[in-house]
Amino acid sequence: MALTYAQVVVDVPTQQTNRPYTYLIPDEIQDEVQPGVRVLVAFGHRSVLGYVLKTGVDLPADLAVDQVKDILTVLDDHPVLSQEMLDLSEELAQTNFSFQVSFLALMLPTALKASYKKRLRAQADLLPADRVAYLDGQEERLVKTKDFSAKEWRQVRQLAAAGQLSIETVIENKGRIKTELAYQVTSDQDLLGQAEETLRKSAKSQAALLSFCQEHPGETFTKRDWLAQVDVAAATLTTGVKNGWLVKRQVEQKRRPGAMASGKVEAVKVLNEDQQRAYDAVTAAITAKEKTTFLLEGITGSGKTEVYLQAAQKAIAQGEQVLFLVPEIALTPQMQKRVADRFGDATAVLHSGLSAGERYDEWRRIQSGQVKVVVGARSAVFAPLAKLGLIIVDEEHETSYSQSENPHYSARDVALWRGAYHQAPVVLGSATPSLESRARAQKGVYQLLTLTKRAAAAATLPPVEIVDMRQTVVLKGDTNFSTELLEKLKDHLARGEQAVLLLNRRGFSSFVMCRDCGYVPKDPNCNLAMTLHMDTKTLKCHYCDFQAPIPHICPSCGSKRIRYYGTGTEKVQEELSRVLPEYPVIRLDQDTTKKKGAMAQALADFGAKKAQILLGTQMVAKGLDFEDVTLVGVLNADTGLGLPDFRASEKTFELLTQVAGRAGRGDRAGEVVIQTFNPKHYALTFAQHHDYEGFYRQEMAIRHAGEFPPYYYTIQIQSSHPNENLVAVQSAKIGLWLRKKLPKDVLMLGPSPQAIAKLKGRYYFQILLKLKKPHEADALLRDLVDRSQKAEAGFQLSVKRDPVTFM
DNA sequence: AGCACGCCGACT
DNA sequence: GTCGGCGTGCTC
Numbered sequence: 001m002a003l004t005y006a007q008v009v010v011d012v013p014t015q016q017t018n019r020p021y022t023y024l025i026p027d028e029i030q031d032e033v034q035p036g037v038r039v040l041v042a043f044g045h046r047s048v049l050g051y052v053l054k055t056g057v058d059l060p061a062d063l064a065v066d067q068v069k070d071i072l073t074v075l076d077d078h079p080v081l082s083q084e085m086l087d088l089s090e091e092l093a094q095t096n097f098s099f100q101v102s103f104l105a106l107m108l109p110t111a112l113k114a115s116y117k118k119r120l121r122a123q124a125d126l127l128p129a130d131r132v133a134y135l136d137g138q139e140e141r142l143v144k145t146k147d148f149s150a151k152e153w154r155q156v157r158q159l160a161a162a163g164q165l166s167i168e169t170v171i172e173n174k175g176r177i178k179t180e181l182a183y184q185v186t187s188d189q190d191l192l193g194q195a196e197e198t199l200r201k202s203a204k205s206q207a208a209l210l211s212f213c214q215e216h217p218g219e220t221f222t223k224r225d226w227l228a229q230v231d232v233a234a235a236t237l238t239t240g241v242k243n244g245w246l247v248k249r250q251v252e253q254k255r256r257p258g259a260m261a262s263g264k265v266e267a268v269k270v271l272n273e274d275q276q277r278a279y280d281a282v283t284a285a286i287t288a289k290e291k292t293t294f295l296l297e298g299i300t301g302s303g304k305t306e307v308y309l310q311a312a313q314k315a316i317a318q319g320e321q322v323l324f325l326v327p328e329i330a331l332t333p334q335m336q337k338r339v340a341d342r343f344g345d346a347t348a349v350l351h352s353g354l355s356a357g358e359r360y361d362e363w364r365r366i367q368s369g370q371v372k373v374v375v376g377a378r379s380a381v382f383a384p385l386a387k388l389g390l391i392i393v394d395e396e397h398e399t400s401y402s403q404s405e406n407p408h409y410s411a412r413d414v415a416l417w418r419g420a421y422h423q424a425p426v427v428l429g430s431a432t433p434s435l436e437s438r439a440r441a442q443k444g445v446y447q448l449l450t451l452t453k454r455a456a457a458a459a460t461l462p463p464v465e466i467v468d469m470r471q472t473v474v475l476k477g478d479t480n481f482s483t484e485l486l487e488k489l490k491d492h493l494a495r496g497e498q499a500v501l502l503l504n505r506r507g508f509s510s511f512v513m514c515r516d517c518g519y520v521p522k523d524p525n526c527n528l529a530m531t532l533h534m535d536t537k538t539l540k541c542h543y544c545d546f547q548a549p550i551p552h553i554c555p556s557c558g559s560k561r562i563r564y565y566g567t568g569t570e571k572v573q574e575e576l577s578r579v580l581p582e583y584p585v586i587r588l589d590q591d592t593t594k595k596k597g598a599m600a601q602a603l604a605d606f607g608a609k610k611a612q613i614l615l616g617t618q619m620v621a622k623g624l625d626f627e628d629v630t631l632v633g634v635l636n637a638d639t640g641l642g643l644p645d646f647r648a649s650e651k652t653f654e655l656l657t658q659v660a661g662r663a664g665r666g667d668r669a670g671e672v673v674i675q676t677f678n679p680k681h682y683a684l685t686f687a688q689h690h691d692y693e694g695f696y697r698q699e700m701a702i703r704h705a706g707e708f709p710p711y712y713y714t715i716q717i718q719s720s721h722p723n724e725n726l727v728a729v730q731s732a733k734i735g736l737w738l739r740k741k742l743p744k745d746v747l748m749l750g751p752s753p754q755a756i757a758k759l760k761g762r763y764y765f766q767i768l769l770k771l772k773k774p775h776e777a778d779a780l781l782r783d784l785v786d787r788s789q790k791a792e793a794g795f796q797l798s799v800k801r802d803p804v805t806f807m
Numbered sequence: 808a809g810c811a812c813g814c815c816g817a818c819t
Numbered sequence: 820g821t822c823g824g825c826g827t828g829c830t831c
Contacts, residue, residue, distance in 0.1 A: 044830035
C-alpha cells in the first residue's frame with residue numbers, strides 16, 4: 001500500500017510557517033485522520049497542535065521520504081472544522097495578510113485551542129536546591145512557558161542536558177465533555193413484570209420506581225431528573241441498579257446560558273406594505289437558493305426586525321438554518337430576547353458574556369445541527385452551521401463588524417462569502433447604510449429594499465430642533481443644557497414620559513490643565529493628554545492604561561490653579577442633579593456597564609420606569625426600544641466632527657439618526673433636540689430632516705472629490721518599532737519599494753507618522769493605498785509582509801484592508 | 808515559539 | 820584554547 005500523506009497547518013503563527021506542512025499518516029490512524037480534525041505533530045524540536053487540511057495527498061516533489069514526520073495523535077473523533085471553514089481560512093489569510101492558523105483558531109471555541117505545558121520531572125542526581133527552585137520541591141511539576149523567565153528556562157534546559165531533569169511537552173485537550181450521573185431503564189419488560197409480582201407490599205418506593213420504569217423502558221434520565229420526577233430517594237435508585245431494572249451511566253452534561261427566552265412566545269406581527277414587499281423579495285431568494293445580497297434600508301422603527309424574523313421563519317420551515325449577526329450583543333439585549341422568544345430552544349446565542357464552557361456547549365449544539373438560528377456578534381459569523389439558508393447582518397454600517405487587531409477581518413465580508421458558499425441570500429439591514437453598501441445597491445450589485453414608514457400605526461419620525469450652543473454659552477455661561485432642552489425636559493418628565501440624553505464623547509474627554517501656563521499632564525508612554533476619572537481620583541491614558549494621581553500643583557510652573565476641562569457623563573449627571581433634582585438619572589457608559597449584566601440591569605430599570613432619564617454615551621443610541629421615551633436630547637452633537645477621519649460626517653449623521661429614532665416609537669409623539677456649535681453642518685441638517693438620501697448624495701460628492709471610499713478601496717500599511725528613527729527610515733524604504741512596484745492606478749499616501757504616533761512605547765508610521773480593484777495589490781503586499789520578516793528585530797508590519805480608523 | 812548553529816569576548 | 824553569551828534561521 002502506498003504511503004499517504006496529509007497537509008497540516010501547524011499552530012505556529014509566523015510568516016514562514018504560514019503554509020501547510022506535509023506529514024505521513026501512520027496506518028493505524030488512517031481512518032481517523034480527516035480534513036478538519038486536530039492532530040498532534042512533531043515540529044522542529046517540539047510537539048504542536050495542527051489542523052488537517054487535506055488527506056491522501058502525494059509527497060511533494062521537493063521533499064524526500066525521510067524528511068517527513070508522522071502524525072503523532074489525532075485529537076478529535078470527528079472533524080471540528082468543516083471543509084467550508086478550511087476554505088474560508090485560506091481565503092481570509094490570502095486577502096487579509098494574516099496567518100491561516102490564526103483564522104482557524106478564531107473559528108473554534110477556546111476549549112478546543114491548544115494549551116501548551118511542560119512536565120518537568122526530577123532525575124536521580126538533581127540537587128535539592130534546584131528541586132526547590134524549579135520543581136517547587138516536588139518530584140514533578142506542570143509549568144507554562146510564562147511561569148519561568150528566559151534565564152530560568154535556560155537553566156532548566158541545562159539541567160535537562162545534564163540529565164538531572166526531564167522535560168516533556170504536554171498539550172491539554174480541554175475539549176473534554178462534562179458528564180453527569182444518569183440511570184437508564186432496562187428494556188427487559190419481562191424482568192420488570194416479574195419484579196412487580198414478587199415485590200413486598202410494604203415496599204412503596206420500589207413500587208413507584210418500578211411502575212415509572214414500566215412506562216419508560218429503555219429511556220435514560222439524569223439522577224437529578226429521577227429524584228425530581230419519581231420522588232424517590234437515591235438509595236432506591238441504587239436498589240433498582242442491584243435488581244437490574246436500571247443501569248448506571250454517564251451522560252453528557254450541557255450548560256445552557258441562563259434563561260434567555262422569557263417563556264412567553266412573541267406573536268408574529270402583521271407586516272405593512274413595505275415590510276411585505278421586502279419579505280417577499282427575501283423569501284423568494286431563500287426558496288430559489290439565490291445568493292442575492294439585499295440592502296434593507298429602513299428608517300428607525302420601521303420594523304426591520306420583524307422582516308428578519310419572518311424571513312428566518314421561512315428559511316427554517318424549509319429545513320435550513322439562519323445566521324443573525326448583531327453589532328454588539330451586549331448592546332442589544334432586546335434583540336437577543338426577541339429572537340429567543342420567537343424561536344425558543346432552536347436558538348443559540350453567542351456573546352462575550354459566556355464562560356468558556358458555555359461557549360463550547362453552545363458551539364457543540366450548533367455543530368450537532370440542533371440549532372436553527374444563531375444570534376451573535378462579529379465572531380459568530382464563524383458559527384459551524386452546515387445548512388445555511390439565510391444570513392442577516394443587522395446595523396450593517398457598524399464598525400464593530402470589523403476586527404482591527406490581527407487577524408483582521410470584516411464579519412460583513414465573511415457573511416457575504418458564506419452566503420455565496422451556501423447559495424443563501426444575505427440581508428444587510430440599516431437605517432443609515434454605510435456608503436459602501438449603499439453605493440453597491442445603487443450600482444445594482446445589491447438589491448435595495450426600503451422601509452419608509454414606521455411600523456406602529458400612529459408613529460411618525462419625531463421633529464428635530466437644532467439649538468445653537470454658541471448663543472447658550474453667551475447667555476448662560478458654562479453649561480451642558482440650553483434653555484430649549486431644559487424646558488422640554490421639564491415638560492416631558494412632568495407628563496410622566498421618559499427622556500434619553502446622549503453625550504457624544506468621541507474624541508473629546510475631560511482633561512486637566514494649568515490655567516497659568518497651559519500645562520496638560522500627559523502620559524510618558526504615548527505622549528497623550530490623560531483623561532480625568534473622578535471615581536478613582538486619577539488621570540488615565542485611554543490607550544495604554546497608564547495611571548497617575550491628579551496634580552494639585554502644576555509640575556511645570558508651580559501654580560495651584562489647576563482646572564478640569566471637558567465634559568464627561570459624570571459631570572453632566574452632577575449638573576442634572578442640580579437643575580432637575582426631583583428626577584433620578586440612570587447613567588450608561590463604559591464605567592457603569594463594566595460589570596457583567598450591569599447594562600441589561602440598567603436597561604431593565606429604565607424599562608420599569610425606575611428613572612425617567614437615561615443619560616449615556618453612544619451606547620444609548622443603538623437599538624433601544626422604549627415606547628414611553630418621547631424626548632431625545634443630544635448634548636454635544638459635533639464633538640465627532642473634528643476628528644481627522646474622512647468618515648467623521650458619516651459617523652455623526654449615523655449617530656444622530658440612530659438616537660433620534662429612540663423617540664416616539666410608541667403611540668405618543670416624540671421630539672428631539674440637538675445641541676451644537678456647528679448648526680449649519682450638513683451632517684446635522686440632513687439628520688434633522690431624517691434625510692438619508694440627501695446626506696448620501698452630498699457625502700458621495702465629497703468622497704468623490706477627495707478620492708475616498710466608496711470610490712476607492714483602501715489598505716493601510718502600518719510599521720512600528722520602539723525606535724522612532726528606525727521606523728521612519730524603514731517605512732520610507734517600504735514607500736519607495738511600493739511606488740516602484742504598484743500598478744499605476746493605485747494611489748499612495750505617505751509614509752507619515754500616525755496621529756497617535758507613539759503608543760505603548762512604540763512609534764507608528766503608516767502608508768495608505770487607494771485602489772480601484774480591491775485585490776490588485778494583494779500579491780505584492782503578501783510579498784512585502786514576507787520580506788518584512790527579515791527586517792530588524794522588533795520591527796512590525798501590519799497590513800489592514802478597509803481600516804476603520806485611518807489616522 | 809524554541810532550539811541549534813555559529814560567532815564573539817572572558818576565563819581556566 | 821574553551822565555555823557560554825546571544826543573534827539568526829528553520830521547523831514537513
